[in-house]
Amino acid sequence: MLCSNLNDNIMNYESFYKYSLEQPEDFWREQASRIDWYEKPQVVLGKDENGYPLWFPDGTLNMCYLTIDKHIADGHGNDIALIYDSPVTQTVKKYTFNEVKTEVAKLAGGLQALGFGKGDTAIIYMPMIPQTAFAMLACARIGVIHSVVFGGFAPHELAVRIDDCKPKVIITASSGIEIDRLIAYKPLVDEAIEVAEYKPEKVIVLNRKLGARVPFKKYDVDYGALVYGSEEADCVPVESHHPLYILYTSGTTGKPKGIVRDTGGYATALLFSMKYIYDSAPGETFWAASDMGWAVGHSYILYGPLLNRNSTVIFEGKPVRTPDASTFWRVIADHKVRVMFTAPTAIRAIKKEDPDGLLIKNYDLTCLKYQFLAGERCDVPTLEWYRSHIPVPVIDHWWQTESGWPMLANQMGLEPLPIKPGSATKPVCGYDIRIFNEAGQELPAGEEGLVVIKLPLPPGNMLGLWENEARFKAGYFSKFEGYYLAGDGGYKDTDGYCYITGRVDDVINVAGHRLSTADMEEAVSTHHHVAECAVVGINDELKGQVPFGFVVLKAGDDSPPFKIEHEIVQLVREQIGAVASLRSIVVVQRLPKTRSGKILRKLLRAIVDGETFALPSTIDDEAIIGEIQHALAKYRREQVS
Structure with missing residues (x-):
C-alpha cells in the first residue's frame, strides 16, 4: 500500500x-x-x-x-x-x-x-x-x-x-x-x-x-x-x-x-x-x-x-504490560494516528507477548499510513511479522x-x-x-x-x-x-541501498575472519521460537574471539532450552557457515536495554567475560543483570555436567 x-x-x-x-x-x-x-x-x-x-x-x-x-x-x-x-x-x-x-x-x-x-x-x-x-x-x-x-x-x-x-x-x-x-x-x-x-x-x-x-x-x-x-x-x-x-x-x-x-x-x-x-x-x-x-x-x-x-x-x-500487548494498537485506533515511529525492540516485545497478532484484530487500524522504525537495525522477521498483521509500509x-x-x-x-x-x-x-x-x-x-x-x-x-x-x-x-x-x-548493494550492520565494535574477529554479529542475530531471529536475541563476541584463547548468543523465547513457549540451543547453532551454521563458530546459546527471560530499547551488547560481553563493569546510566532495569548472571551460571553448570 x-x-x-x-x-x-x-x-x-x-x-x-x-x-x-x-x-x-x-x-x-x-x-x-x-x-x-x-x-x-x-x-x-x-x-x-x-x-x-x-x-x-x-x-x-x-x-x-x-x-x-x-x-x-x-x-x-x-x-x-x-x-x-x-x-x-x-x-x-x-x-x-x-x-x-x-x-x-x-x-x-x-x-x-x-x-x-x-x-x-x-x-x-x-x-x-x-x-x-x-x-x-x-x-x-x-x-x-x-x-x-x-x-x-x-x-x-x-x-x-x-x-x-x-x-x-x-x-x-x-x-x-x-x-x-x-x-x-x-x-x-x-x-x-x-x-x-x-x-x-x-x-x-x-x-x-x-x-x-x-x-x-x-x-x-x-x-x-x-x-x-x-x-x-x-x-x-x-x-x-x-x-x-x-x-x-x-x-x-x-x-x-x-x-x-x-x-x-x-x-x-x-x-x-x-x-x-x-x-x-x-x-x-x-x-x-x-x-x-x-x-x-x-x-x-x-x-x-x-x-x-x-x-x-x-x-x-510501555508497549507491553500497560496493561498488555494491545496498548500501541489502542492508541493508534483511539487517536487516528496516521504515521507512527517506534523502535524495533518495541515491536519485538509485542511480538513476544502476542506472537499470532490476535490482539491486533480487536482494533480498527485503517487510519495508519506508515510504520517507521529506528533506534536499532530492524531484523527481517520482525519487519515481516508486522507487515503480515498490519498491511502498511514498514520503513526502517x-x-x-x-x-x-x-x-x-x-x-x-x-x-x-x-x-x-x-x-x-x-x-x-x-x-x-x-x-x-x-x-x-x-x-x-x-x-x-x-x-x-x-x-x-x-x-x-x-x-x-x-x-x-x-x-x-x-x-x-x-x-x-x-x-x-x-x-x-x-555496506551498499549494487542498487545503492545501504545496510547498517551495527556499531563498529560489534564486528568480531574469529580466527582471522571478520564476522558481523548483526548477521548472526539475523540468522538466530529466524528460528520460529525466538522473540529476541543478541549475539556478542567474547574472548577465546584459541580463536581470539567467538560469538556467544542470548535468546528470549516467545511467550508461552515451553520447548526444552537444550533443543532450541542445538537448532539455533545448526541454523547459524547453515546460513553463515561453520566459520561463525556459534556454539553457545543461553535462554534468558529478557535482554538488558536502554530506555530507548537498544540492547546493551557491551554489557553482555563484560558479563560473559567476567570483566568488571559499570552499569550504564541509560539502563532500563538494573534487576535484569542478576537475571542474566543467574542464567549464565546455570548454563555453565549444565555444560560441565
Whole structure:
C-alpha cells in the first residue's frame, strides 16, 4: 500500500537527491523559505571560527513561535496540538494550540521573573507528561538552552550533567511512574545538587499528587504557583546558530557527550523531514513512541510534528504490560494516528507477548499510513511479522543523536522506493554517505566497512559538543579529513541501498575472519521460537574471539532450552557457515536495554567475560543483570555436567 495523499507531480528520488548534493545552497535555501524567520538569512552556508559549517548564520527566528504561535496566527488555535495518553495513570487529555501557548508563555514569563533569559541553561528532569513539553517550549520561547535528562536517572548521572552544562534552573516533577512502581524525583534531584560542584539557583517542582515524597528546599519554586502568577512572555528572537538544546549521549570515555543543536538549521531540517521523509500532512496525528529524553523525543514527539502542525502524542507507558500487548494498537485506533515511529525492540516485545497478532484484530487500524522504525537495525522477521498483521509500509530508517534527523530512509514524500528488508534504503537528501576501509578508500558494493558522510553535513546536525571543541573534532572528524565518522559499519548493494550492520565494535574477529554479529542475530531471529536475541563476541584463547548468543523465547513457549540451543547453532551454521563458530546459546527471560530499547551488547560481553563493569546510566532495569548472571551460571553448570 502506497501513500494515499501523494501529489500527481511527485518528485523522483534520484533527481531530488542529486540536486541536494550538487547545489546544496540552492536546495536548502528553498527549504528554509518554508520557515517564518524574523530576519530571513541572506547567507545559506557559512563557517564558524573553527571552520565547521554553519547554516543560515545571519538569520533570526524562534522555535516556540514556529511550533505554536504561528499556527494560532494562521487560524489554527483550536486545533489539537498535544494528545497526552497515559495508561499508567489512566489519563487521556488533549491540548489545543491556544491552551499550549497560554501555559508555555506563562511558564516562560515565570522563568524571566526569576531572572533567567537568553543564553542561560536549564535541565528538565521529568517524566512523559505534557509539562515536559511545556518546559522545553518555554525555554525555547525566551532563548534558554534546555537539556532534558531522563526522569529517574541516578543522582550521580544527573550531577555529572549539572556540572557539565551548569544549569541556572532545574525543572522537575514530584514523580514518574514505571510499570510497577512510583519513582520520587525530588529526592534524586536534591541528592544530585548536593553531589554536584555547580549549584543551580532554583528548582521548579510540579507536584503530580500521586503520593511521592516531595521534600522542600529553599531553592524550590512551585510549578503551578509560578505559572498561575506570571504574565505571558513574548517570543525572543535568536540567531540561527543559537543553541536550542544540549542532549547528552554516552561516550567512549565514560563521560557523556553534550550534543549541541542549533535552531535555524534544525527547524529547516525537521520541517523538510516531516514532508519528504514521513509524508505527514498538517492536521494529521503523528506518534513517536519514544521518550522526550532521546533525540527522537526532541525531534519527533515535540519539535518536528508541531512545526508541521500535526497533533502529536505524548505517551506515558510501555508497549507491553500497560496493561498488555494491545496498548500501541489502542492508541493508534483511539487517536487516528496516521504515521507512527517506534523502535524495533518495541515491536519485538509485542511480538513476544502476542506472537499470532490476535490482539491486533480487536482494533480498527485503517487510519495508519506508515510504520517507521529506528533506534536499532530492524531484523527481517520482525519487519515481516508486522507487515503480515498490519498491511502498511514498514520503513526502517537510520540516524543518530548527532544528526538529529534521519540520514538513511525511504523518503515517502517523494516517489517511494521498493522496500528491501534489512536495508534502511538510500541516503536522505543532503547526506553524501560513503563506505570506507580503514585506509580511507571507498569500498565497492557488497563490501562492509566504515560508514562516513562527506562534509558539509546538511542542516539540523549537531553544532558541536558543549564547551568541548577538542573532543568534538577528535571523536568525529579526525580519522578521515573532510568526513564525519558515524561509528557504524555497513555496506551498499549494487542498487545503492545501504545496510547498517551495527556499531563498529560489534564486528568480531574469529580466527582471522571478520564476522558481523548483526548477521548472526539475523540468522538466530529466524528460528520460529525466538522473540529476541543478541549475539556478542567474547574472548577465546584459541580463536581470539567467538560469538556467544542470548535468546528470549516467545511467550508461552515451553520447548526444552537444550533443543532450541542445538537448532539455533545448526541454523547459524547453515546460513553463515561453520566459520561463525556459534556454539553457545543461553535462554534468558529478557535482554538488558536502554530506555530507548537498544540492547546493551557491551554489557553482555563484560558479563560473559567476567570483566568488571559499570552499569550504564541509560539502563532500563538494573534487576535484569542478576537475571542474566543467574542464567549464565546455570548454563555453565549444565555444560560441565
